Structure formats: C-alpha cells, structure tokens
Amino acid sequence: MTEHDSRDQPQLGHPRASAERSVATHHNAGIINTGDNPVFVLPPPLENPSLGTNAHPERIIHLPRPATDVFIGREELVAQLHEQRGAELSVCVISGLGGIGKSELALQYAESRRREATLIWWINSENADRAMEGIAELGHRVTPASDEMSSDEAVNLAINWLSRNSNWLLILDNLDEPSSVHSLLANVQGAGQLLLTTRRNLRWPGVCEVIQLEELSQDESVELVKRITGFRDADEEAPLRELAHFLGFLPLALDQASAYMRQTQVPPSRYLEKVSKNPVKVFDSMVDGDKQQSTILRIWNVTLATLVQRSEDAVEILHILAFCAPDDIPREAIGESDSDEDFDALLGLLASFSMVKLTSDAVHIHRLVRKVLLLSLLANPDVGQMARDICLNWLISHLPMQSDNELGSWPLLRRLIPHFEAIYAFYPEDERTSELGAAFNSLGIFETTQGNYPKALTFRKVATEVALSVLGEGHESSAIAMSNLGVAYRDLGQPDTAVELQRSALRMAEQCSAGDGVLAVIYGQLGRTLSEIGESIEALKHHQRAVSLAQNAWGSISVDTAIRLSDLGKAYGATGDLDECIPIFEQALDITKNVLPSGHPIVGIRMGDLAEAYSRAGKGSEAIGLVSAALDILRNSLGSGHPITNSCMRSASAIHHSTGHLEIALELIQESIELAPHEHPSVMRDRLANMATVLSDLGRHSEAIEAVKKALANKKALSRRNAKRLEMLLQMIEVRAGDDSI
Known part of the structure; x- marks a missing residue:
C-alpha cells in the first residue's frame, strides 16, 4: 500500500478577481471549483499523448485502510460488482444511509481485485477539491518525472492514463453531487471500472448499476457482533438480539459496538444497558485501535x-x-x-x-x-x-369523526395507531391535552370494532387517565371516557369491573349536567353490562332511558338512535317479551338501512339481532334468510375472523339447529370455534356447549361428551351457575348416549 504526500500547487502570479467568490487566473487548463456545489471542469487532452501511457507496469494500490476481516451479508454484492466489469468503462454506484456500509463494501471489492487489477486508487471525495487532489495524486503516481507538474497537468495525465489503460479500479468515496462527475465520465474512456459511494439516492449520469444498500438481517447482525467480540455465551443471545435491533442492524453502529465490547470485555447485556442510558456518548465514541472512520x-x-x-x-x-x-x-x-x-x-x-x-x-x-x-x-x-x-x-x-362507522377510514386508522402509540411516550403527564385523550378514545373505539379488545382496553385506559388529569371528574368527556373503559372490561369478560366504572361514569355525567347524547351513551353501555350479569329489569329501564335521550340528542333517524333501540329490543327479549322486542328490532334495522350503505357491518349486526328474535318467535324461514344475509355482510366487511362475525356464526348455527338443519349448524359452530382459538374462555365455553348439543342431536355422542369435558376443563374459572349448567348438559348427553346404545 502506498501513501502520497500532498504537493503544493505552483504559484502562477496574482491576478485580480472581478468579483467576490469568482476565479482569478492567467490561464486555466484544469479544474475550476466555484460556488456552493463545485464540479469538475477537466482540461483538454495532452498535446503529447505518450505521457499518458503506463510506464510503470507494476500494480498500484492506494487504499485508505485494510478491509475488515469480518464481512457478513454482502458477499453477493461483491460478486455483483465483479459481474459489472466489461470491455468498456463500467460505472457503478453504491448508495445508502451513512453507516450502512458503503465504504466497507467498496474496500472488500477492492481487496478482491488486489491480485489482478493494474491499479486500484481510492479518493476521498467529500467535496470537489478533495476529489481533484486525489486525481492529481494519481497523475503524479502513474507518470514518471511529474513532480514539477502543476495539479492541472497532473489531473490531465491521470485522465489520459485511465483512458489508455485497462483493468483499473478508481473509487470515489462519499460523493454528494452527480454534477461532480459529469466531466470525468465524459473524458474517461478506458476499459476500467469507476466505483462511486454516496449517501445520495439520486440519478447518476452514465451509471450502469446502482446498488442501494439495506440494513443487515438480525441473524447477520448477531453473527457480526459474535465474530468481532468472541461472545458466544447462550445467556447473552437474547440481549445481543435486542442490541442488534436497538442499533437498527446498521453495520457501522454494530461494528463500533463490537469494537467497544471486545476491548473492554463488556458483554452485550451490559453494553445495551450503557447505550440505553447514554446513547449520545456511546454513539460518538470510538475505542483505541478501531478502524479509522467517523462515528x-x-x-x-x-x-x-x-x-x-x-x-x-x-x-x-x-x-x-x-x-x-x-x-x-x-x-x-x-x-x-x-x-x-x-x-x-x-x-x-x-x-x-x-x-x-x-x-x-x-x-x-x-x-x-x-x-x-x-x-x-x-x-x-x-x-x-x-x-x-x-x-x-x-x-x-x-382521525375520522366516527371511527366505528366510517369503513373507508379504517385502513388509514390501522396505519396511524403505531404512530399515536409512539408519540404518547413523549407526553409527560403535565403536558397532556384533552385532544390527546380524545384521540385515544377514538382509537379505543376503533380497536373495539376490530375485535382487538386488549388493545382497546389499553387505549381506553389512556383516554380515561388523560381526561381525568386534564379535565377532572366534573367534565362530560371524563365521564364518557370512564364508561368506555367499562365497555373494554366487559368485552374482556370482566362485567363486575365494568359495572362499577359505568355507575361512576353515570354519576359524574349527571352531576356535571352532561348533554343528552353523552347520557344516552352511558345509560346504554351500563344497560348492556347489567344484562350480562343478569340484571334484566334494571337493564331494561336504562335502555328505555337511553332511547329517550338519544331521540332528544340525534333525532329518530340516526344510527346512534338505532343502536339504542336495538339495545332496548335485546332487553325486552331478555325478559321474554317478543311482542315488544321484534317491532323495536325492525325499527332499528329500517333506520340503519336508511342511513348506512347496505354492506355496512352495522346493517349486518341489526339483521342478526332481528333474525334471533324471529327464530325465538318461531319464524324459522325468515330468521334463516336474515341471518344468512347478515353473515355475508359481516364476512365481506369485517372478515370471517372478526369477533362480531364469529358471534353471528354462532347465531346462525343456533337458528339452523332450531329449524332442523343440523349439518349446517355443526359446520357453522365448528368454523366459529376454529376461527377464534383465543376467544375469551367464557365465550369459548358457550361455543363448545353449543357444538356438543348439535353433535348429540346428530347421534355423535362421544364427540359431544368430549366437547363438554373440554368446556369443563378449567372448572375453577367457572362460576357455579355455569359449571352446574355444563354438568347437567354432560349428564343429559351421557343419558342419551346410553339410550341410543340400547
């Protein structure tokens, strides 16, 4: 490896420039650099071309440092660069983020050509001046007795040498502007290879190949650190993977971390702790003996x-x-x-x-x-x-105004959620705003519509905490946030917690004279939870109040009013009053159809509600038609795996079962179970019990018994009432199995 001293350019006198930042010279046949983004202006060809021939046939190698001996994940790219060589000038660009490994890839490729290239010349090209100096040095190196030549003449010699020789590799490292190489590419004609590295992702002139470097994979990152540090302790595997992820699988960051760990013998777990506590200091440090490169x-x-x-x-x-x-x-x-x-x-x-x-x-x-x-x-x-x-x-x-109704907004909402989660971490409690709380309330509603109840609970906790800390208990937004939090607990099978929260929310709303719309929502949500714990009479009263408030707030023709009507219909159904229940469901469905598109999931939900009521009233054919249409809508809008679709499958199975379509009923309930393996235990127990009943009616008693036993598997988690019900079902099926065997 040869090193070269910089040479002073000869003085050509002191002509006066005509203006600030202009060039003053007697004459010029070389490179002129002016302005904020200077470019090469190459001199015309030499009058004596023989000065450009290769008088020194020995190989010339000029590299800034040796290539690292640990090189992982980029071997195919080295081979790709070899493939770009040809009979004419080959120009390749390696582009990517600072620290992605552009220079290292170029060094690895240069080392792979050390034994056969006539010349390998590396130029640090952070700006046009440095690039010019590097080309001038090349001219001095390839031409004998050139010490007395000016830099301009040396540049000219270098260009002529490259144009008249072959099998050379010229590397311009860290270029910023394509314009910097326009003249160079126009004048170099030799059968060599010009390799550019740059952080700029731009169109480069005359380029036949652009390699856009990406991060290493996690496995490659881990192996890189292991090879440099020598740490292969199984206990450090998890911290090492976490560290690689923290460093974004970026080669330079991984290399610097590895050099530090190797020299200090600090294991990955300890280094991860250090970089997490003081990343600026760690990212800007370099250990003694590390490669000569910037942090x-x-x-x-x-x-x-x-x-x-x-x-x-x-x-x-x-x-x-x-x-x-x-x-x-x-x-x-x-x-x-x-x-x-x-x-x-x-x-x-x-x-x-x-x-x-x-x-x-x-x-x-x-x-x-x-x-x-x-x-x-x-x-x-x-x-x-x-x-x-x-x-x-x-x-x-x-964010849409109503994240549960605006289906067209759902794809964007899904994408926005990680960004809301990210930014929330940067809001300390004393800097949170009501707008932040309202945003998380909307996200909680959206996650509920998607059936992602644990995430909905997380968001609704945030919304409630922010509302209470910013607005206090005397504000209707705090009340609605708390009631929504109760919904999240109810959806996750914790109705007792939900009731407590929603009763508190209702008291807060009434004390602060909340609007009719807010009160309608809270009364309705509390009524649903009361129905779930068997308080049917109190639930009915709450739903009646909710409908009255909804009509005051939104009028009779409103989706929000239709939701409260549907809840009221269910409350009447729970008391066995189908004469009141069915007309209310029909009214709710009519309103929803008038307001929303026919394929909207809320239309499907309303159809399913009415289908269940028809089935209970003995209107089997009407029920089957409605529930089948409802299931189609929900499959298309929400997907088969959505909890609401799954619930409709269960209803459809029960309706087909009641009308004697046992095979269809079994198919639907089995699909419901298969598509919801992580459903809440109480819901899954109900589905297993339903499937067991259908199986028994089909004469498949042994399978039915297994289904009930599976539902009873975690008996400690069952309420006495549910355990008793399942035990009675098991006894009934066993009796039927015995009777059928006689």
Whole structure:
C-alpha cells in the first residue's frame, strides 16, 4: 500500500478577481471549483499523448485502510460488482444511509481485485477539491518525472492514463453531487471500472448499476457482533438480539459496538444497558485501535448540516416525523390537509440524502436515525416540543369523526395507531391535552370494532387517565371516557369491573349536567353490562332511558338512535317479551338501512339481532334468510375472523339447529370455534356447549361428551351457575348416549 504526500500547487502570479467568490487566473487548463456545489471542469487532452501511457507496469494500490476481516451479508454484492466489469468503462454506484456500509463494501471489492487489477486508487471525495487532489495524486503516481507538474497537468495525465489503460479500479468515496462527475465520465474512456459511494439516492449520469444498500438481517447482525467480540455465551443471545435491533442492524453502529465490547470485555447485556442510558456518548465514541472512520453520530451530523443549508423546512419535517414510529408513516398524514406546502418535494430531498426511505404511500426512518434525532430534540425542549406538538396535530387531523362507522377510514386508522402509540411516550403527564385523550378514545373505539379488545382496553385506559388529569371528574368527556373503559372490561369478560366504572361514569355525567347524547351513551353501555350479569329489569329501564335521550340528542333517524333501540329490543327479549322486542328490532334495522350503505357491518349486526328474535318467535324461514344475509355482510366487511362475525356464526348455527338443519349448524359452530382459538374462555365455553348439543342431536355422542369435558376443563374459572349448567348438559348427553346404545 502506498501513501502520497500532498504537493503544493505552483504559484502562477496574482491576478485580480472581478468579483467576490469568482476565479482569478492567467490561464486555466484544469479544474475550476466555484460556488456552493463545485464540479469538475477537466482540461483538454495532452498535446503529447505518450505521457499518458503506463510506464510503470507494476500494480498500484492506494487504499485508505485494510478491509475488515469480518464481512457478513454482502458477499453477493461483491460478486455483483465483479459481474459489472466489461470491455468498456463500467460505472457503478453504491448508495445508502451513512453507516450502512458503503465504504466497507467498496474496500472488500477492492481487496478482491488486489491480485489482478493494474491499479486500484481510492479518493476521498467529500467535496470537489478533495476529489481533484486525489486525481492529481494519481497523475503524479502513474507518470514518471511529474513532480514539477502543476495539479492541472497532473489531473490531465491521470485522465489520459485511465483512458489508455485497462483493468483499473478508481473509487470515489462519499460523493454528494452527480454534477461532480459529469466531466470525468465524459473524458474517461478506458476499459476500467469507476466505483462511486454516496449517501445520495439520486440519478447518476452514465451509471450502469446502482446498488442501494439495506440494513443487515438480525441473524447477520448477531453473527457480526459474535465474530468481532468472541461472545458466544447462550445467556447473552437474547440481549445481543435486542442490541442488534436497538442499533437498527446498521453495520457501522454494530461494528463500533463490537469494537467497544471486545476491548473492554463488556458483554452485550451490559453494553445495551450503557447505550440505553447514554446513547449520545456511546454513539460518538470510538475505542483505541478501531478502524479509522467517523462515528455514526458524526456522520449523521454532517448530513444534517448539509441538509440545513439546502432546506430548513426539510429538516423540520424530519424532526416532526421523528416522533412517529419509524416504519410506514402514511404520506397522506404528513402536513395539514389545507396546506399548500410541497411536502413531496421536501420528502424527496430527505430521501435523496438517505435520511428517509420513500414509497408511493409511506415514509420510513431508520430506527437509529430516529433515536439520534430524538436525543437531539429532547436536549432542546423548545424545538422538540414544537416538533412533537405539530406531529400530534397532523395525526389527529386525520382521525375520522366516527371511527366505528366510517369503513373507508379504517385502513388509514390501522396505519396511524403505531404512530399515536409512539408519540404518547413523549407526553409527560403535565403536558397532556384533552385532544390527546380524545384521540385515544377514538382509537379505543376503533380497536373495539376490530375485535382487538386488549388493545382497546389499553387505549381506553389512556383516554380515561388523560381526561381525568386534564379535565377532572366534573367534565362530560371524563365521564364518557370512564364508561368506555367499562365497555373494554366487559368485552374482556370482566362485567363486575365494568359495572362499577359505568355507575361512576353515570354519576359524574349527571352531576356535571352532561348533554343528552353523552347520557344516552352511558345509560346504554351500563344497560348492556347489567344484562350480562343478569340484571334484566334494571337493564331494561336504562335502555328505555337511553332511547329517550338519544331521540332528544340525534333525532329518530340516526344510527346512534338505532343502536339504542336495538339495545332496548335485546332487553325486552331478555325478559321474554317478543311482542315488544321484534317491532323495536325492525325499527332499528329500517333506520340503519336508511342511513348506512347496505354492506355496512352495522346493517349486518341489526339483521342478526332481528333474525334471533324471529327464530325465538318461531319464524324459522325468515330468521334463516336474515341471518344468512347478515353473515355475508359481516364476512365481506369485517372478515370471517372478526369477533362480531364469529358471534353471528354462532347465531346462525343456533337458528339452523332450531329449524332442523343440523349439518349446517355443526359446520357453522365448528368454523366459529376454529376461527377464534383465543376467544375469551367464557365465550369459548358457550361455543363448545353449543357444538356438543348439535353433535348429540346428530347421534355423535362421544364427540359431544368430549366437547363438554373440554368446556369443563378449567372448572375453577367457572362460576357455579355455569359449571352446574355444563354438568347437567354432560349428564343429559351421557343419558342419551346410553339410550341410543340400547
């Protein structure tokens, strides 16, 4: 490996420049660099071309450092670079985020060609001046007796040498601007290979191959650390994987971490603890003897400084997006809907520096970039809080007014949820707002419609905590949040907790003179919970009150009023009063059909309610028609695995069972059980009992007995009433089995 001293350019006198930042020279036949983004302007060909021939046939190797001996996950890319070589000039670009391993890949490729290339020349090309110096050094190296030549002449010699020789490799590392190589590519004609590394994701002129580097896989990251550190203790496997994920599978970060652990003999678990507590210090440190390269923090700071010069607005967007989760940030949620800002152009600039990745509908930030940005923002509270609040406002502005009714908004809502979860972590209790609480209340409602009851509980806890801390108990928003929290507990099979919360919510709402709409919701929710614990008479009274309040708040033709009517119909059904129940269900269905599209899941739910009432009233054919239509709607809108669809399957099975269609009934209840393996135990016990009854009616008593025993498996978790009911069912089936065997 040869090293070269820098040479002073000869003095050509002192002509006066005509203006600030202009060039003053007697004459020029070489490179001129002016402005903020200088480019190469190459001199014309030499008058004596023979000076450009290779008078030194020995190989010339000029590299900044040896390639690392631990190189994982990129071997195929080295082979790909070999394949790009041909009889003419080959130009390849390696592009990617700072720290992704661009320079290391170029070094590995250069080492693989050490034995056969006539020349391997590495130029640090952070700016055009450095690139020019590197090419001039090449000219001095390949041409004898060139020490007295100017830099311009040396550059000319280098270009001529490359054009007249073959099997060479010229590496321009860390280029920023495609314009910097326009003239170089136009003048070099030799059968060699030009390899560019850059953080810029742009269109490069004359390029035949662009390699966009991605992160290592988790397994590759773990193996890289193991090989460098030597740590292979099984107890460190889990911390090592967690560390690799924390570092975003980024090669430079993994390499720096490994060098530290190897030198200090700190195991991955301890290093993970250190980097979690003080990431800035760790990211900006390098141990003695480590490879001569910048730390991950310094590399990104240089990129951000360049970006600030280009567009402060783009950097502001990057700061705002740092408060989101790193992956799949919806582009439609970036910015205010009525803004005329060209966010696409600003995102494009960020992507061109590899600080984000763009798809047609999403933005992705590397998780380690995001961590570093957040550390900087949190250290500057004024800037950080402003970026955080803007981010929250963007997210909230894209929440639908009614997340349970607006099906078209569901795909976006699903994508927004991780970003609300991410930003919530940056709001200490004394900085939370009512808007934040309302947003999580909407998310809780949405997760309930999706059947994701544990997540709904989490969101509704947040909504209640924020409402109580910001607004206090004397506000109707606190009351509705608490009642919704009760719904979440009821959905998870904890009706006693739900009743307690909802009674408290009702007291709060009445004390603060809440509006009729709020009171209607709370009365209805409490009524449902009371029905579930067998308090049918009290539940009926609450539902009657809820309907009256709903009609006052929303009028008679409203989805919200129809929901309260349906609840009232169920309450009458629970008391056995089908004469009152059926007309109310029919009214609720008519209202819903008038307000919502025919394929909306709420239409399906209302159909299912009426089908059950028809079945109980002996109207079997009408019930089958309605429940079949309801099931089709729910399958299409919610999917077969949704809890509401599953509940409708169970109803359809019961209706077919009651009309003697036993095979269809069995098929439906079996599908219901298969599609809901993690359903709440109480719900699953009911389904198993239903299946056992159908199996027994089909004469398949042994299978029926097994189903009941499975329902009874965890007897301690059963209430006395449910255990007694299942035991009686088991005895009945055993008796029937005995009778059939006689």
